[in-house]
Amino acid sequence: MSANKIVTLDELRANKSKDKFYILIHEKVYDVTKFMDEHPGGDEVILAEGGQDATEAFEDVGHSDEARALLPGMLVGDFEKGSGLKLKSGAAAAQASRVAGAVEQGSNLMYFVPLGLLGGYFAWRYYTTGSA
Ligand code: HEM
Structure with a gap:
């Protein structure tokens, strides 16, 4: 069991530009800076989820298993617990x-x-x- 890095709400909010972009899905934070340009759904929809919980947006699309399989490779760490951010997951x-x-x-x-x-x-x- 490796202890994951903890990403704080401040960090999540600090990384929402095209130069560095973090996305929060199911209480985990992913660095999608590079992936954004390749995203079949376009970068706008990802950019719109900056600094907040993107779980619902991600799940509503009904992403495939292939899409989900991309997540671990972009993992930064676990999102901090008790951040005050309302989580949809x-x-x-x-x-x-x-x-x-x-x-x-x-x-x-x-x-x-x-x-x-x-x-x-x-x-x-x-x-x-x-x-x-
Ligand atoms: C790191 C997070 C994400 C990954 C790895 C990802 C990956 C993918 C992949 C691989 C596809 C192709 C279809 C599929 O395999 O399901 C896709 C399609 C799509 N994604 Fe994402 N996605 C992410 C986040 C999001 C978010 C936050 C939204 C916001 C609404 C979104 C919206 C869409 C839409 C609308 C499509 C359909 C595009 C089309 O078929 O025209 N995705 N995504």
Whole structure:
């Protein structure tokens, strides 16, 4: 386990020019200075996320696994905890995805319970009429 460098909110805010640009995604800070020019979505959308949490913007696009695989190579460090910056990732996001998962499971049950009952009914019909 290597201890990552901690990037402070001041550092994040200090690096939001084309000469040096940090982006905050999922509580980690990445140096995208070089990558910006190559970004398929253009540099403007990245520049717009300077000095703040870009997690939501990044996730809303539905970036591919290939896009995510680029992140580790640009990692600067972990974002400081308790910076006062409102994070869109972390506990709230994790909870949201747990809720989404539970809802999905719930809706699966909504299919299987009635189907199960229906199957049970026909099985019962089959056995009772068959022996009558
Ligand atoms: C370091 C962070 C980022 C990386 C490594 C990255 C990487 C990529 C890659 C590889 C693509 C091509 C499609 C794909 O593979 O999903 C892409 C597309 C795109 N990205 Fe990013 N991206 C980053 C941040 C952002 C941010 C903060 C935004 C803000 C909204 C953004 C907006 C977009 C858009 C709109 C596209 C679609 C472009 C198109 O298909 O015309 N990206 N990005």
